[in-house]
Amino acid sequence: MRTYFKVPAFSKRAWKVWLRNRDVFMKTYKVNFILPFLEPLLYLFALGFGLGRYIEVIEGMTYARFIAPALIAVAIMNSAFFECTYGSYVRMYYQKTFDAIIATPLSIEDVITGELLWGATRSLIHATIMLPVLAAFGLIELPSSLLIIPLSFLAGFLFACIGMCFTAITPNINSLSYPTYLFITPMFLFSGTFFPLTLLPKPIQYAALATLPLTHVVGITRALTLAAPSGFLLVSFAWILIVSLILFVLAVNLMKNRLIV
Amino acid sequence: MAEDLTKRFGEFVAVDKVRFTVHEGEVFGFLGPNGAGKTTTMKMIQCVSPMTAGTLTVFGMAVSSHQREIKRLLGVAPQETNLDPDFTVRENLLVYSRYFDMPRTTAERIIDELLDFVQLRSKRDTVIEHLSSGMKRRLILARALINSPRLLILDEPTIGLDPQARHLIWDKIKSLQSQGITIVLTTHYLEEAARLCDRLVIMDTGRILVEGRPDELVRAYIGSEVVEAANEPEVIACLARNGASYEVFGDRVQIYTTNPREITYTLLKECKLGQLTARSATLEDVFLKLTGRKLRE
Structure with missing residues (x-):
């Protein structure tokens, strides 16, 4: 009997799985901390200061200032999504790490919850590293932008859950390319990241807001980096929270269906 | 202890109403050709694969309701190597000890003892990929012992090992038994079963064909x-x-x-x-x- 929305009985032992992933991460901390530092610089030079030269002003600001919050949102998305797709799949299928862990007092619910929390943490780390870089170029307002740090964990959790759902149903590692190219890449381009969502026809705008999580994350990060709050932020925040909870429950159940036979 | 233990995967019956009792302190073997249902039975004892029907209790606790409590008392050495390739020998054991809520100082002491026991102390800071298959099996055995288990489950403990490595594992199993640990093992190697097991069952297509002491079975059937x-x-x-x-x-x-x-x-x-x-x-x-x-x- 397959269930999809049973409330997961996870425990605080999920923390041990988080610790395991952190320990692995810290083994190569130089790579893990320096590369995220470089990434926004590359985008800024190519798009902000390169392409942006031809865009005098967008929505009343420079192009670099317009895309800076989007770069953070994309980093949040990519960190958690790829951690909980390719990363989790390798641990689950190739390394049999999950099998080893569930032979101890930890349950599969603990393992998946720990993986998702770790995915969210990757987003938090990545976003936090980007903030000083962008601040150094004067592209983000402080202190409001500091709220991106807690936001990155919540939004990261959402993308971790999305990734984990795909990991649970993918027949093999190559098939993870489907969600990557058909979901993550379009989201990267059409979520109000590199041009305002308002340029798109109304129905497409609504469709994007309803189905593309990144639109909400970009909306919030942009409001924070510009220190320009609006009422819609609450809608976006609620959207992220509710969808995260639903997908968390779904991700754990899908993984349980896959692994506990 | 199992009664009418059954496991079905869809239509396929992997384990069909088996009944067995393992006594404390003995080495109990599950023998059988591939697909006999040995590993499936092990996974049900380990509480990682839910049974379809019947009853299965470990130390008097039902596997369906006391998973965490049972798993706390078990040591499991699986057939497939699932050591953590991201860590060294010692880190593998340390990370594993955390899953059992062991305080770090206790864990470090036990890890040193276990590395001596499986003769891997000199390899403590080696990453897993640089270990031979015999060393990996020994490390898996050490990992299974980290929580001082009362019941040790060994699924094909010497598969693919050379004779030297196999004899070393056999010695360790005997020594663990003398410490009072109950051991359940599966194997394809009949010499291994005859040498180690106090009692054993031979399974085929999900059923137990015979149960008894190795020497008695030989005398009775051959x-x-x-x-x-x-x-x-x-x-x-x-x-x-x-x-x-x-x-x-x-x-x-x-x-x-x-x-x-x-x-x-x-x-x-x-x-x-x-x-x-x-x-x-x-x-x-x-x-x-x-x-x-x-x-x-």
């Missing part, structure tokens, strides 16, 4: 000796005349007996045979007699 001769019509006729217990396998015929001299003498005298081999009966003879010689995929 006799003490086996005489092998060429499979020729005269030999078969001769054996039938003498009412012998025999089986034909390809171009050989095996005669089961407690008195090889007499059989040999009879065969040589009456049937004019060239070649005969006499040897002690083994668990392998019982195994092949019960499960047949058909190759399992």
